[in-house]
Amino acid sequence: MMDTFRTFVAAALASSSLFADEPVDFSYQILPLLSDACFHCHGPDENTREADLRLDTEEGLYGLLKGDAVVKKGDPAGSLLYQRITATDPDDQMPPPKNHRQLKGEEKELIRRWIAEGAEWGRHWSFEPIKKPAVPGGEDHSVRNEIDAFVRARLRGKGLTPSPEAEPETLLRRVALDLTGLPPAPDLAEAFLRDYPQQGEKAYEGLVDALLASPSFGERMAMYWMKVARFSESDGYQLDQVRSQYPWRDWVIQAFNRNLPYDQFILEQTAGDLLPNPTQDQIIATGFNRNHMINGEGGVDPEETRIEVVADRTETTSTAFLGLTMACARCHDHKFDPITQEDYFRFFAYFNNVDENGKSGHQAKPFLELEVPAAHRQQVEAYQANTKHHHISFPEGNRIRVAVMKDREGEPRPTHILDRGTWDQPTREVTPAPPAFLAGAQDYPANRLGLAQWMVDDENPLTARVTVNRFWELFFGRGIVKTQEDFGIQSERPSHPLLLDWLAADFREQGWDVKRLCRQIVLSATYRQTSVRDEESQRSDPDNVFLARGARFRYPSWMLRDQALAVSGLLNEELFGPSVRPYQPKNIWFTPTAGKIRYEQAKGEQLYRKSLYTFWRRTIAPANLFDASPRRICEVNVRRTNTPLHALVTLNDVTYVEAARVLAQEVLRSHAPQEAMVAAFRRVLLREPQEAELGELQSFFEEARQYYQANPGEAQALLSVGEAQSETEQPALLAAFSNVALLLLNTDETLTHQ
Numbered sequence: 001m002m003d004t005f006r007t008f009v010a011a012a013l014a015s016s017s018l019f020a021d022e023p024v025d026f027s028y029q030i031l032p033l034l035s036d037a038c039f040h041c042h043g044p045d046e047n048t049r050e051a052d053l054r055l056d057t058e059e060g061l062y063g064l065l066k067g068d069a070v071v072k073k074g075d076p077a078g079s080l081l082y083q084r085i086t087a088t089d090p091d092d093q094m095p096p097p098k099n100h101r102q103l104k105g106e107e108k109e110l111i112r113r114w115i116a117e118g119a120e121w122g123r124h125w126s127f128e129p130i131k132k133p134a135v136p137g138g139e140d141h142s143v144r145n146e147i148d149a150f151v152r153a154r155l156r157g158k159g160l161t162p163s164p165e166a167e168p169e170t171l172l173r174r175v176a177l178d179l180t181g182l183p184p185a186p187d188l189a190e191a192f193l194r195d196y197p198q199q200g201e202k203a204y205e206g207l208v209d210a211l212l213a214s215p216s217f218g219e220r221m222a223m224y225w226m227k228v229a230r231f232s233e234s235d236g237y238q239l240d241q242v243r244s245q246y247p248w249r250d251w252v253i254q255a256f257n258r259n260l261p262y263d264q265f266i267l268e269q270t271a272g273d274l275l276p277n278p279t280q281d282q283i284i285a286t287g288f289n290r291n292h293m294i295n296g297e298g299g300v301d302p303e304e305t306r307i308e309v310v311a312d313r314t315e316t317t318s319t320a321f322l323g324l325t326m327a328c329a330r331c332h333d334h335k336f337d338p339i340t341q342e343d344y345f346r347f348f349a350y351f352n353n354v355d356e357n358g359k360s361g362h363q364a365k366p367f368l369e370l371e372v373p374a375a376h377r378q379q380v381e382a383y384q385a386n387t388k389h390h391h392i393s394f395p396e397g398n399r400i401r402v403a404v405m406k407d408r409e410g411e412p413r414p415t416h417i418l419d420r421g422t423w424d425q426p427t428r429e430v431t432p433a434p435p436a437f438l439a440g441a442q443d444y445p446a447n448r449l450g451l452a453q454w455m456v457d458d459e460n461p462l463t464a465r466v467t468v469n470r471f472w473e474l475f476f477g478r479g480i481v482k483t484q485e486d487f488g489i490q491s492e493r494p495s496h497p498l499l500l501d502w503l504a505a506d507f508r509e510q511g512w513d514v515k516r517l518c519r520q521i522v523l524s525a526t527y528r529q530t531s532v533r534d535e536e537s538q539r540s541d542p543d544n545v546f547l548a549r550g551a552r553f554r555y556p557s558w559m560l561r562d563q564a565l566a567v568s569g570l571l572n573e574e575l576f577g578p579s580v581r582p583y584q585p586k587n588i589w590f591t592p593t594a595g596k597i598r599y600e601q602a603k604g605e606q607l608y609r610k611s612l613y614t615f616w617r618r619t620i621a622p623a624n625l626f627d628a629s630p631r632r633i634c635e636v637n638v639r640r641t642n643t644p645l646h647a648l649v650t651l652n653d654v655t656y657v658e659a660a661r662v663l664a665q666e667v668l669r670s671h672a673p674q675e676a677m678v679a680a681f682r683r684v685l686l687r688e689p690q691e692a693e694l695g696e697l698q699s700f701f702e703e704a705r706q707y708y709q710a711n712p713g714e715a716q717a718l719l720s721v722g723e724a725q726s727e728t729e730q731p732a733l734l735a736a737f738s739n740v741a742l743l744l745l746n747t748d749e750t751l752t753h754q
Contacts, residue, residue, distance in 0.1 A: 024114040027125040028493045033110065035336040035489040037085075037101045038094070044340070045333035055081070056338070058121045076115040085111065124337075125497065126323070126487040127437065129461055132505035133498045146506075147524040150499035151547050160540055163529040163549040168196045169687040170530070172207070174550075174753060175522050178475050179211040181220035181559050181610070182566045189686055208522055212515050215575055218257030221514070223558060223612045224474065224638075225252055228320050229269075229291050232631045233579055236293030236618035240593055244380045244400040247370055248287030249612075250576040255285075262467055262512035263456035266321055270452035273405050283368055283404050289313045289351065290403035293618060293632055294364060306356060307423035313351040314344070316634040321455050323466040323487030323636075324435075331421040337488040338437040341417060342430060349415035349432040350451045355408040366406035374398045379578045407447070438462070456512070462487055464504035468517060472503075473638065475521050477553035477753065484636045495545045531754040552754045554642045557625040558611035561655055564745050565608050567684050568659035569666055570724065572608040579615035580606045583654040583722070584623050592619035607723060624653045650746050658722025660742035661734070665727060668737055673701065677740060684744045697740055704736035 024030065034055050040048060042055040053070070054060030061071050065080060072078040084094035085108055095101040103111075114120075122128075135146045136153035142162060143149050155162055166174065172192055176184040184192070188210060195203040211217065225231075231249060234240045255265055267275070270289070272282035292312040295305050311330060318326035328334045329344040357365045377398045395401060416426035432446040440459035444450035455463050466487055473479040480500045482492040494500045503517070510516055521527055531550035541548060555563075565571035581602045589599045597617075601607070614622050621628040626646055627639040650656050663683070667676040677697050681689040689697070708715035708731070715735035719726040728734040744750065 024110055024117055025122075026114060026120055027122040027128075028497070029110055030114050031122075031124055031489055032491070032493075033103065033107055037103055037107075039336050039489075040099075040101075041095075043335060044338055045335055047332055048335070061121065062119075071115060071119050073119040074116060076112045079115050079119075082108075082112060082115060124489050125494070126465060126481075126491065127461055129459065130464060130501055130504050130508075132509075133502055135502070136498075142525050144525045144528075145520060145523060146502060147499065147520060148526050150496055150502060151524075151526045154496055154499075154546050155548055158540065158546055160537055160546055160548040162525070163532070163534070163537075165525070165528045166530040166550055167687075168193060169685070170754065171204070171528055173686050175208060176211060177555065177559060177563070177753070178522065179208070179220065179518065180214050180216035181223060181562055182216055182571075183563055183684075183686070184211075186683075193686075205523065208519060212519060215253075215257055216573075217515075218253040218255070219575075219610060219612050221256040222249065222252040224470075226612070226616075227629045227631060227635050229288050230293075230316065230631045230634050231291045232616040232618050234617045234619070235296055236632055237295045237297055238594065238619075239297055240597065240617060240619045241296055243364070243403065244578070245287055245291065245403060246576075246578050247284050247372075247400075247402050248291070251281055251284050251287075253576065253612075254281075256514065259513065259515045262507075262514055264512070265514075266456055266463070267449075267452045270317065270321075270455070271405075271448035274407070274447060274449040280368070280370075284370075284402060286405035287403055289316070289405050290364070292316070301423075302357070304423045307418070309356070310348060310351045310354075311421075312633070314348045317351075317451075318347065319485055319634045319636060321466065322462045323469075323485065323491075324462070325486050325488055326435075330418075334488075336490050339435050342428075343433075343435040343437075345415060345417045346430045346433040347435065347451075349430060350446075350448050352415045353407045353412045353447070355406055364403050366404060367401040368404045369395050369399045370402050372398055372400055376400070376578050405448070412447075458508060464508050464512075465500060467512075468503040468507050469500065470636065471514070471517055472521065475518075475527060476547070476551040477638075477640075478551075484638075495547075550754070552752060554640055555751060555753055556638070556640070557627055557646075557649070560650065560751060561624065562610050563750070564656050564659040565610075567745075568663040568741075570608045570659055570662055571610070572605045574605070574609060577613070580609050580613050581615050582607050582609070582622075588620060588623055589617060592617075603723070624649050624655060646751075647746065650751070651742060654722050656745060657718070657738075657742065658724055660745055661719060661721065661726065661738040662724050663741040663745075664734055664737040667741075668728075668734065673733070673737065674698065676737065677701065680737075680741055680744055684741075685747070685749055697743070700743065701736050701740050704739045705732055708732035708735040 035043070038055045041050040042053045042060075043049070044056050051065070053065055055070070061081075062073075063070055068080045069078060070080050071082075076082040084092060085103055087093040090097050093102075095103075136149045138149070138152065138156075140148075140152050143152055152162060165171070172184055172189060176182065176188075183189075184207075188207070192203055192207045195206075226249065229252075231245070233243045233245050235243065255268075260268075268282050268285035270286075272278055272285040275282055292309050294309060311327075315327040315330075318324045324337070324339065325334070326339060326344055326347065328337075329339040329341050331341070333340045355366055357363070377400060380400055414429050415431070417428050417430060419425035419427050432451070434440075434451065434454055438460065440454060440457050444453045444457075454460060465481075466484075469479040469481050470484060473484060480496050481487060481494045483490075507513070507517055526547050527550070529547075529550040531552040533549060537544070537548040544551065562571065581600065583601060584599055586599060586601075589597045611622075611625065614625075616622065616631055618630055618632050621630050626649055627641055629635045629639065663680060664676075667679045667683070671679050677694065678689060681687075681693070681697070708718075712731065715731040718735045718738060719728070719731055726734065
């Protein structure tokens with residue numbers, strides 16, 4: 001929970017500064033303060049509650065404590081709450097100094113203002129029903145759609161001015177990478193840059209529609225979902241045995257590409273096997289809840305393992321679709337949100353009836369035997385054989401086993417609240433149900449299908465909000481709610497609360513249409529702004545919370561790798577199939593697996609497949625994908641760092657060096673060195689180099705060429721990196737130009753969304 005506390009501090013400061021000119025809002029500003037500072041002793045958990053005082057309920061907050069009003073509306077001085085948080089005597093001060101949770105001066109002032117303004121009560125904003133607000137009006141001719149209307153209204157309220165549209169080349173690169181994870185294909189880029197000066201909006205809309213129709217759209221969206229779904233084809237723990245779960249990954253790609261409505265996306269992953277006459281694909285979709293780690297080591301108790309994987313499903317589902325930190329209620333009532341331990345185990349009960357055996361790898365029942373091409377089966381077998389634990393049996397023929405969900409037949413397995421969450425300490429029996437503080441489940445069956453139907457019901461206040469916020473972050477680098485993993489009381493305040501609710505309501509009304517939502521976002525003037533900062537917005541809104549300029553952030557490492565492969569022409573755009581093993585150090589798996597599993601690199605075209613298809617071992621994620629999740633648990637936050645250490649990969653990893661060499665070879669084949677420099681620049685950055693930039697590149701090239709002429713062995717070593725063949729009679733020239741290409745792949749403009 002310490003990460004949550006740190007996040008909250010940022011939220012509280014935002015509330016007291018960025019939003020200081022507005023009336024104090026209880027649900028957005030006061031409730032999180034009380035939650036962080038007071039709920040540990042005066043909140044939902046009766047086991048830690050003191051002084052018989054609750055500050056998490058309306059009755060407790062406006063009630064009396066030993067004859068004194070806890071909160072007296074309009075009278076801060078007469079309110080016990082304000083008296084105690086401003087007390088100077090350590091014996092009277094709340095929270096007590098020993099707790100190290102004292103409120104800051106601006107936070108105390110917020111509470112004073114709230115009481116003085118009438119101390120209005122309200123539920124936490126994300127637990128309130130979604131109501132579609134009216135779109136703000138105005139005479140702003142730069143508004144292109146409803147998103148802009150809400151954002152511009154917020155900017156006017158803050159005295160900020162929106163930025164102009166980005167240059168066509170910048171916008172082209174931005175939208176292509178955002179929608180497909182790749183730079184635009186040369187013919188698409190050429191057509192857009194040719195047509196945009198005359199056709200403007202029509203040309204841009206055509207570009208967006210072409211990108212949304214590309215198979216790469218589904219792969220780009222699936223790459224994010226892999227982390228949320230903790231997808232890996234290994235079990236984790238020390239043995240970390242290999243699975244064949246890739247058909248589930250392929251289902252996700254197909255779902256995004258065929259624009260499966262997002263409510264159906266949730267239904268099929270949660271309970272596809274319980275749908276009437278489920279198809280094979282709908283059963284494969286349930287692999288979402290079998291992507292968890294599983295301990296196949298000797299000596300483990302099968303029931304303990306089973307309880308842990310059911311808990312994983314409980315916590316993954318609540319985080320992935322509802323934005324709730326339900327894991328905090330496994331051992332006791334949630335300290336901040338109104339989630340009781342009983343709520344946790346009633347949610348747990350939805351997943352507690354799976355007919356599973358606790359085994360690992362290919363023996364992990366329940367599974368679906370799936371017919372696959374012979375080459376796929378051979379590849380899976382080859383990877384399985386690459387271990388000292390080669391005792392895995394396969395079904396006959398060209399079949400593999402995919403872990404899926406299937407409930408037990410007969411009476412459901414009983415579920416009990418576990419004392420302190422411990423697997424062998426059952427107490428009271430409970431039945432399946434969503435958290436009691438959220439309404440609307442009474443009309444649905446008490447199984448996983450009923451849970452899924454409740455999550456996408458119009459009465460559910462969380463699912464649509466969480467979903468649109470997730471997609472928003474993919475395009476702007478941060479969500480409207482920054483705390484993607486937590487929409488509870490300790491969540492950060494939405495930067496644009498009305499826009500969030502409008503998007504959520506519109507998303508539901510339009511059939512949970514993901515491509516339509518993405519199209520809305522990228523067609524907005526807000527998205528299309530230049531990311532160049534001016535002094536006004538830098539001073540008033542340094543983090544670009546209110547979106548007075550375009551988003552600027554470091555691209556994820558998988559996208560940088562795929563981009564390098566794409567611009568070099570090496571990228572293998574094959575869809576689907578078994579995971580592959582691209583370049584990595586030979587003994588990368590030796591230490592994490594105690595020498596039991598060897599890394600055997602793929603060969604030929606398989607080396608150049610997109611990062612989505614890279615084999616992901618839980619004990620060690622791919623070494624060339626910095627900030628990569630190990631995928632042991634559900635993660636919804638995008639890991640994003642920017643350190644000089646990244647250059648150890650982007651300047652030295654085999655993939656980048658080989659891609660630079662192949663790019664250099666390609667442009668030199670049809671251009672003299674100086675023209676080739678312009679061609680390479682245009683290929684990587686989609687624009688013409690400025691005179692100063694070209695001068696720097698030429699100087700760098702000449703210096704490198706002289707070095708390699710004097711050191712032919714170094715040139716040959718560089719040209720030998722990777723499997724792609726070098727074709728040149730001038731090794732010093734190609735080696736020097738490879739350095740130029742590598743430099744282009746490492747510019748800030750290449751590495752950064754801008």
